[in-house]
Amino acid sequence: MTRSIRHLCFGLIVGSFGIVYALPSAEGALLDGLMGGVEESLGKKAEEKGERLVIGNFYQAERPDSHAPIGVMQDHTHNKGEFMFTYRYMYMYMDKMRNGTDNLSSNDVLKDFAVTPKNMTTQMHMFSAMYGLNDTVTLMAMLPYVMKEMEHQNRAGVNFTTNSSGFGDTKLAALWRLYAFETPSIGSHRFHLNTGLSLPTGDITPTDNTPLGNNSLLPYPMRLGSGTVDLLPGLTYTGVRNDVSWGFQALGTIRIGYNQQGYKEGNQYKVNSWGAYRWADWISTSARLNWQQWYNIKREDGQLQTTVGPAQIPLVPTADPDRQGGQRLDLMGGVNILFPEFMGLENHLNVEAGAPIYQYLDGPQLKQAWSFWVGWQMVM
């Protein structure tokens, strides 16, 4: 069974790249020529206003909000031959425990567990590149370097900290242009399909010293990857009219098979919607709502210690595969700055920060307090 799944994954990877490379001469969006009725109707309305209807213009004029807020990825496509390098830094802070929508104190958690997490920081340095392969497909690759730190407290009142760091999972994606249309009065509207794979390059057996012993296997939230090949399907819509831009993106992370430790993380679904206003040619501000839902782990890591002592007291909630799921709605605010062109390079500096306005956790789990993103994008 495992071998079949591996063959399936291998086939999917090879197949995805095969499709992309089989279409090097692809010209235009996938739905071009299939929207005759829509075009007739839009064209008629445009003509009544003395305007032209433009189909298939995926080019985003060089403006500060030509890219989504920095926390959103795969939000735009590139013209043929265009290359973009992005460096993102993310800092996320999680503090205090929650079950459902109820906040819990450390003592509440320690009634049922020997150890409780107190807070956690996650930092990621993300290096990504996008390349416009042709007028249909934009390729994307992203490799993160992840640093995690979690503080704990046990029933004896002893605090201790665990750390893990290293490269996370590598993401490869192909963004397929679907359709785009614009007129001066209705603005421009663009749709593309996101397809991708997450490859298990992140360590799922990180260890650190704990009161239980040296080099103890760390629980699920401290791991740097999923350990599985994951599919990353999605759909993105963006729009621009005068100084206002907006977007909507739905992305999924579908886990395939089980990892070498015998478990798989739950699927994850994200929906982002954002709006931005361009105050000047070089600066825009944005607001974003990010809803996400992620599910519990299936099966479990047999090597992970989950209980302690002769009474088999549950060790820590982070080691319980059935206490990993949740839902969250984040509200983020951001600033995008477009720098003057330098040596033919277009440079964007983008910052975004925000906090959850709702989170339901299948806990006890650490709840997210806030997150901060900063990114540098260079288009050439």
Next chain:
Amino acid sequence: MNNNNALWILLASLSLVMGHGATHAYEVGNVQTGGSIHGRVSFLGSPPEPLHFKVEKNTEVCGQERSLMKVESRDGFLTGAVIVLEGVDTGKPFPPKTFTGNLPGTGEFRYLGGESLGLQVKTKDCNFGPFTGVIAANEAVQFQNQDSIKHVLHSFVSKDTRGRILRTVHNQDLQPHDAIVREFPADKMEDGVVVRIICNRHDFMQNWLYVVDNPYFAISDQEGGFTIDQIPPGTYTLLVRHPVLGEQRQEVTIEARGDLQVGFAFVDE
């Protein structure tokens, strides 16, 4: 997959390949007793004021301000109208021609001629070339950038003369002192009448290229005049097209060694 399915897929693939190659193509041949057409294109009315643009990017190359005259007429005669004789299957070779137009800058459309049109767009001083020109489907077009700055070439095709619904064909960076070759494939150009090219970085760079499939075309000069020669005797449709003023057509009969005088008149709407 059974044998029948495989056979159908094979036949369908072959028909696609053959269908693609079976599109009508102009053939060069001898024209012993060809006739010619002379004519003038008039414009009765006041041409719209030129559009003025304040240059936002690369002023060191493009200048501080640019203008774009979409309807250019002098003494009641229209410059830059594209005259096309439709329905000629065999005839003279494509002649080499160069057009520079009257827009600011020194870009030009150069037609190499021979068996095909051989269009080269030589961009210079933020100018692709004259406001109007011609282009052929299924033919490689070379876009040269002689400027020291990047242009973003964006081309659209439209099924009507004035480009009311424009469909993107190419959208690609044109790096400084670089050249790219792009084809305008027949499937994209199906029923296409005109190709519009613009630069996404410089909004005053916009040109219109009418689709031709034979060398029997002309572009009206500063006196509105045009000549098309070496036309095989026969009856054809003569079209005159302009991106702002639209299209007019008339049926013409060319006699052996004959010289036909025609006239077109656009009025200010």
